[in-house]
Amino acid sequence: MKNSLDKNAKWLLLFGILLTFLFPLLLPLLNKTGIGNFGVVGDAIGGITNPISQLIGSILLYLALKAQLSANGIVQNQIEKDNIKEEQQHKTEQIRTFYSFFQETIKNFSYEFSDANGKQLLYGKRAIKCFLNDLEQMKVDIHNTDDVLMYDGVRELLSILKSAEELFNRIDTISSKSQHILFYRNLLQHELLFNIFPYQDLDDDINIKTGKCTICADAHSYYPPIIFDKIKLLESKFI
Template identity: 30%
Template sequence: MSKRHLLLLTGLVICCIGSVLFLSKPALHPFFDLSNSGPIGDTIGGITAPIINLVGAILVYISFKAQIAANKVQERAIDGERNRNRQQQNFSSSLKLLELCRKEFDDLTYKSGKNQIETGQDSLRQYINKLKTPNSDEVIHKTAYHLSLYASVNKLSMLMKRVSKLEMFKDDKIYLALLIQDFYYYSYGHYYGYLADAVEKRLAMLEKKLKNSVVDVKDLDYLTAESQLTLFRNIFLDLVTNFHELDSQIQEWQNERKN
């Protein structure tokens, strides 16, 4: 109850008590003589009833107003809790997606020859070497590896965009972005120059082989490989672009936290 409401209520109570005391005493003037107006109790009740009803109405109004204020406070608390839960869920789901990206990268498997099997970073290194090797069509037939590699790169690129757009606590967002940054350097960022150069060289080889040639079954393999590598080049360029945007945002978020 506010100070203004308390003063008003106190004044009304004093008026009620004062009216009873005033009306129950002998009249100071014939004008105030109520002895002929019926029983004194009925007279006092009739006079004070409107005041009491008014006090009751004011109390009801004050209680309703206090209840509305309490409801608003409760709604804000519930909205705040929902917002915190949503941000925590966004952070947890993004962490799980990052773990999935790591697992998919480590599970990349490149088979060369009968017994030579490379995984993770080693598979990517072997893939780059095969792309750059002239007169070697082994990499052309690695459709399964291509698909796994493209999916891994695309998923990491989407995760970078996700962190930038999703609502999270600032510290959680910075922490997650730094983890993604470290994984990028560990996986594709370390081989960015080599991989981009190898893809361009292989595309040039394929274009040269397909130029002025008669289309046969082998040429169809070349066409498929060319389209796959072109798609991968575009996806990989998106990944690099998203990484640079994320890197800039990390610096911006860290500066905001310092301020």
């Protein structure tokens, strides 16, 4: 319908232009008996052609406004695309910053490990593994949330896992087709698998497997349930 309207307007414009120029030439062929009653010939021609000229002007105005609206639409679409692109770049930068912070929290996790050779201050992956392994031997009921949360290491580890969950949520707000987002998602999964999650064979599909607890018979091994449940939640976000 829109194309038909444009086509009719153009034909009407062409007809009006031709009529404006041809009418004075055709005037001598017309019966001029009554022209004197209306004034001079110029007034008669003007009175006839003015409505046609106004019609042409109206059509030209319509076409000009239509072209302006079309141009405005193109500009608006480009602005919206630029805004979306800028917003995604901003979110990607936030994810990059958040991921760097997440890495630092893992690296800064510390635990003073004691064995027959003495005490040793551990950091990062080794500190997390040794802390969780020793937690079961500290005469603390790992099934009792209040008892477990008395240890700073548990609260710090939960904070790290919550940061990972928030990072996954932020990643999910951006198009999954973005190569940058896939890159950070894979890095995050790598950090969790090799630094926090229980050990598993690399050839297996991502499916955390741990030994059954001797007390509750659930497969959380020496991981406190409050931590293991969060780990399983993060595992469900893997691709």
